[in-house]
Amino acid sequence: MAREPDLRVIPLICPDCGARxxxxxxxxxxxxxxxALLWEPREEALVRxxxxxxxxxxxVHVSFWLFPFRVTTAGGEVTTLxxxxxxxxxSNRLEPERQGMPPLLFIPAVAGMPPHxxxxxxxxxxxxxxxxxxxxxxxxxxxxxxxxxxxxxxMAQTILLAxxxxxxxxxxxxxxxxxxxxxEGGLCAIPFLERGERLLHGEWSLEI
Ligand SMILES: [Zn+2]
Numbered sequence: 001m002a003r004e005p006d007l008r009v010i011p012l013i014c015p016d017c018g019a020r021x022x023x024x025x026x027x028x029x030x031x032x033x034x035x036a037l038l039w040e041p042r043e044e045a046l047v048r049x050x051x052x053x054x055x056x057x058x059x060v061h062v063s064f065w066l067f068p069f070r071v072t073t074a075g076g077e078v079t080t081l082x083x084x085x086x087x088x089x090x091s092n093r094l095e096p097e098r099q100g101m102p103p104l105l106f107i108p109a110v111a112g113m114p115p116h117x118x119x120x121x122x123x124x125x126x127x128x129x130x131x132x133x134x135x136x137x138x139x140x141x142x143x144x145x146x147x148x149x150x151x152x153x154x155m156a157q158t159i160l161l162a163x164x165x166x167x168x169x170x171x172x173x174x175x176x177x178x179x180x181x182x183x184e185g186g187l188c189a190i191p192f193l194e195r196g197e198r199l200l201h202g203e204w205s206l207e208i
Contacts, residue, residue, distance in 0.1 A: 010041045010044065010046060012030060014035055014037070015045075016035045017032065019032055019033075019035075021039060024111065024144035025111065025112070025144070026111030026112050026144055026146040027111060027144045027145060027146060028148045029049055029109075029145040029187070030046075030145075031139075031142050031145075036138030037049075038051050038145070038187065049187060050186065050187065051138070051139075051187050052186060052188040052189070053134060053135055053136070053138065053139060053189050054134060054135070054188055054189065054190050054191065055134065055135040056133075056190065056191040056201070056203065057191060057203075058191035058192045058199075058200075058201070059140070059141055060141050060143065060192050060194055060199055061139035061141060061142045061143065061190065061191055061192070062189070062190050062192050062199060062208065063108075063142065063145045063187055063188065063190075064106050064108055064121075064125070064187070064188055064190060065106075065109050065147070065149060065152040065153075065185045065186070065187060066106060066107075066186050066187075067105040067153065067156060067182040067183060067184075067185045068102040068103070068182070069103060069104070069105050069156060069160070069180055069182045070102070070180075071087065071160060071178060071179070071180050071181075072178070073087070073174060073177050074173065074177035075174075078103075079102065080101065081094065081099060081101045081102065081104075082094060082098075082100065084103035084129075085103075085129065087164070087168075088127060088164055090127060094129075095131075098129075098131075102183070103126075103129065105122070105126050105160060105180075106125035106126045106159075107122050107153075107155050107156070107159060107185075109145050109147045109152060109187060110143045110144065110145065110146060110147075110208075111143070112144070112146060117208050118155075119159065121206060122162070123159060124204070127163045128204065139191070153185060156180045156182045157178075157179075157180045160178070161175070164178075195207070
């Protein structure tokens with residue numbers, strides 16, 4: 001009889017307070033509500049993960065990975081928010097003090113999100129590059145986190161390409177030249193309002 005490979009099981013117990021961590025289906029990073037911390041199993045231990053809580057209206061929090069990024073194209077390198085918005089043809093006003101900041105890719109981290117919604121949410125927020133206001137605290141209702149940093153980073157190119165205008169997307173030699181490099185990712189929790197089965201971010205007109 002073939003021997004099953006050994007499976008290492010990490011008990012889902014908060015290393016700080018000993019509380020049982022909620023193991024929702026598809027979770028890869030687990031919150032401890034007692035300690036207001038996130039834990040991620042890595043190799044044989046639980047490693048602490050930071051969560052940035054964003055201000056806004058709503059009681060259900062949806063997690064996103066935020067990655068600073070740079071893009072190389074046939075036309076040169078794009079390293080700032082101002083340059084990125086020119087690349088996408090985004091004509092909305094950008095505060096002068098944000099021009100030189102690194103652009104951020106938004107990649108949903110929530111478990112079980114259908115691919116088309118994931119792409120739409122990532123595209124919309126990356127393109128819009130909203131001003132982010134943090135607040136202190138930890139979300140009491142956080143949707144299960146189903147995507148780790150490495151998995152999220154693999155989607156960077158797809159989401160970046162989705163933010164480019166149709167003219168760019170028709171230009172195959174331009175598309176072939178596009179290369180996205182992401183920096184270290186950070187998790188943030190964005191508040192959404194409950195609207196029946198859906199979640200709504202009113203200010204950003206985003207429904208998931
Ligand atoms: Zn704890």
